[in-house]
Amino acid sequence: MTSEKARADFKIALLAVALAGLAAGIGLSLAGKAELARTAWAAGVTPVLVALVVEIVRSLLRREVGLDVVAALSMSAALAFGETLAAAVVALMYSGGTFLESFAEGRARREMHDLLSRVPRTATRHSDGALEEIPLDEIVPGDLLLIRQGDVAPVDGKVESVRAVLDQSAMTGESMPVRLARGQEVMSGSTNAGEAFDMRASRRAAESTYAGIVRLVEDAQRSKAPMSRLADRYSILFLVVTVTLAAAAWWMTGDPIRAVAVLVVATPCPLILAVPVALVAGLSRAAHFGVLIKGARPLEALAQARTLVLDKTGTLTDGRPQIVSIETCAALPAEEVLHLAAAADQASKHPMAQAIVAAALTKGVVLSVPTDIREIPGEGVAARIGGRSVVVGGRDFVMRGIGVPVVPHKGSEEGSATVSVAVDGQLVGNLILADPLRAETAEFLAGIRRHGINRILLATGDRHAVAEAVTEGLDLDGIRAELTPDQKVLLILSERKNGPVMMVGDGVNDAPALAAADIGVAMGARGAAASAEAADVVLLIDDLSRLISGLNVASQSRWIALESVVAGIGLSIAGMIAAALGYLTPVQGSLLQEAIDVAVILNALRALRISSDRPRRGIEPLQTAAVGHVP
Template identity: 55%
Template sequence: MTSFSPRSVLVAIAVAGLAGGVFAWAIDAGWARWAWMAGTVPVLAALIFEIITSLRRGEVGLDLVAALSMSVALAFGEELAGNVVALMYAGGQVLESYAEGRARREMTALLGRAAHSAMRYVDGALEEVPIGQLVVGDLILLRHGEVAPVDGVLVSPEGLLDQSVLTGESLPVGKRAEDEILSGSTNAGDPVQVRATRPAAESTYANIVRLVAQAQESKAPSVRIADRYAIWFLVLTLVIAGLAWWLSGDMTRILPVLVVATPCPLILALPVAIISGMSRAAKGGVLVKSGGAIEALAKVKTAILDKTGTLTFGQARVSEIRTAEGWSQDEILRLAASLDQASSHVIAEALVAEAKGRGLALSMPTNVSETAGTGLEGRVDGKRVVVGGSRFVRDRSREGDPYALRKGIAEGSVVVAVAVAEKLAGIIILKDELRPDAPAMLAALRQAGIDRIVLASGDRQDVVDAVAGKLGITDAFGELTPSNKVDVVARESTSAPTMMVGDGVNDAPALASATVGIAMGARGSAASSESADVVLLVDRIASLTFAVTVAHRTRRIALESVLIGLGLSIAAMIVAAFGYLPPVQGALFQEAIDIAVIVNALRALR
């Protein structure tokens, strides 16, 4: 009984036996008993086979109680009760399969949306090719309703993309030329052209699909705990049944006790609630790889946060331009960005992106010479331009000192000096800006029960202190190596369950060593996504708070379902032990309990 179809067949057999016995009762009671037995034995046989298979794996489950109750019912000549138990048990298994299927719907939807082909431009014509053939730089046509097969940038002037599968946003998002298009997004507008920036195997959506497939193979520790403690519930059931027999002197009192203990909500509510929580998180752009991760996340008390890419955007952006007399900010940026087109340095890329974002027309640089890590010089529009560090530019200028313009610059800023025709033109100040929602996220984490927040970064200590001061974080550690970060996690873990949040390769060891590792964005380093227990599918720090909130709610609903279900089952066993709950009515009452706890567990989907 491991799939939906065989379980449905067993339900049909139990229903046919029950209905046939009811009709036969009007003719001959003996025939009715045979019909009810025929509706019970196949279910019991399948259950015994499943129990034997589980025992060979070293697992003891609560299915033993169901097998005992059906066997005892047949032994005591209570074929009707046995048939009802068989129907309730088989029906409960089908109900559990349906509930788990519904709970996995959002995660399964992610797997089903992967594109398999794309319309690629080749020599001015369109041809349909498998997405595995797409390479960086390919121009593809994304038609209305199609899913973007790879990450890219929009070539068309504008477009309308539905990113709900990635971000949970209900409305399509307008895009302009050069805006990033994430694989997995659906074109909700007119056909657009997209230029690939990553091959399919490295794209955002391919990574998400791989992580989802991994998550679907997991089993919640709650379920394993349920199996481990099944023997104790079995013992309790047998003790109550034995006491009922001993105190009343009536062996038949055993049957109703066993009937109302079948099956226990412990093996129904927990998996449904955990999978529902994982599905709800996926719908909101958070991939939880396992049931254990969502449980552990609900218990976390200490959050250790990386700075770069987590609390900040992870890339330098122009925050200010200071000019020498006679120069405009846009002209300084245009000349610097034009020259920086010849450099692959991350700061050069930031200047080029800023200039394009402002709509500045860049010129082609010539005679470019770069001094690695220091600066570069060349000609732009016939003028000699020097761009780089303050000392580099000062040494190559006859007029002006970049250091004179640097007063009052905030700690952690990067300064790029620009000289034109051997005269200082100005300086460009770049910063890795704080995410605007970072303060609200930290406040929400504290409200969700996170008692301690620690900042751990490989950046300079003064930069880390400046960020910590703005966010009200008292414990901040800078200049950390990957092994240093692991040490911080180990130290904090001795006091309370921890979560480590990061996005880079250098964060991977710390993510793996924390109670719960959380990777920022499926587009981050493969190492961090692989090491993490939870992956935020979109580059949005607010998703972290959402993940914690979903984890807390899922765990609360799971515990509610188990405690209420177990309480009602134990109460029903006691009532049955005193002879006030006959077997048939007991089976119906137990099935009502099962349905109630499953419906309650499905609340985690909302």
């Protein structure tokens, strides 16, 4: 940050020197002191020219040639042939352009710097009936933290109070606060917009969503776009054209001032800054919508993707089992069946048991404490709940547990599972759990095709029958099931014949495919750290429609950058021809080029106003499962 500030201060100093020299020279000229005026203009140009030459030498050592060479030639030629006023205008243009670049990039990174500046330093932890303020590094999973009104959640965790109201705008771009019930997940970096609540930490600070986002932001800020390198390569051709046209104008007319005028008009140094300004503005705008793109290269690749490969679990689906219905087989109501099952399952860490407990807590059920617990891993749990004997688990396990012969059952549909519940030796109900499609899936697929995606495939490790059942009715071009991680990579590589491939996933097993794809997209809110590290784009909230926002920002930012380059260079060439024909003096040419460069950089800043291009809908707490009665 110190070096960035030093560079910014240096650019301001150069601008001040160039402006002071130009203003002093104009004042002296109006006072009739022409010789002193030329001296003042030359004095204002010299520091800028020296700094420019130093930068050119550094670029050449990196084997890069940019259009800064044209600016150095124009200033040098103008000074050599006595056109000191034109040289002073070019110096002001160059220094002003670099300052405008610094200002533009600073504004474009505003959302990213906001993320960095919001990092909390301490947390409030419950300890032996008291509260203590501790550094973030001391937080361990399982700690009970107090999140006061206005506090930023320091780590990922789960709500332990009845409810919590969180402002996630800095993380996701959503303006409406989110209401969370007991047991629901809190994203680190969210601000408590309601009353104080307790949160159970689930990760250490260094492993939390917010810390990962900060690391990704820092990586994104250090990238350089291929379009910038492409512009540098074309700058050699532009340099040759400029020097050739200037030499031809001098040779054909015998007037060296014609050559100076051509060089002055061809000084598009700030013009090339329009490319990184547009792309950095695009990165910032995408972050505003909850899409973290790890640099300008991925932003360009995102805009050019033509094939989309989607993982199923955690991407098309929520990734966690949920109760979709409750069958009751006795006089007990469905709510009581859920209560008893959840109370017993508090003793188990099985994903289905945790899903049942979470569903009960979300409905506000107060769970009794189980006793006499006996768990068979992978099978089920037996416990006593308020004097009742409760058995919860697979149907065979439950029937054996109550000493009843296993009888045929209609079973679960593909993609779902049944958890049976018995109380005091009698089967009382079945909980049907499934990993349903995300609500926005169909709308997402339709929307993403409008952004140039021609082919959409599902790639999953699940059985083919499950994949087909879950995705029935979706607009997919193919389903590839029972794939291992290396087979997913082969699928990505084989699909490249149809154009650049984008892969969306969330698990550790998706990381190789995300790295192999032209553009890898990770579901970052709950996805594995490995997938977020391997991916080029991270969705900061589990909402696929965010990717449509990212595609829209990427394509429009790239178009704005190209538009700025084509328009700026086109206008510069037209001005060069006019100067070669004698229609522009060096001073007039420098003023024209100043206007062109400022215009294209301001045009590049339009990327900060790109819309999300996705439907707006309110964020609501997770809905409780539907409860039905089957006689």
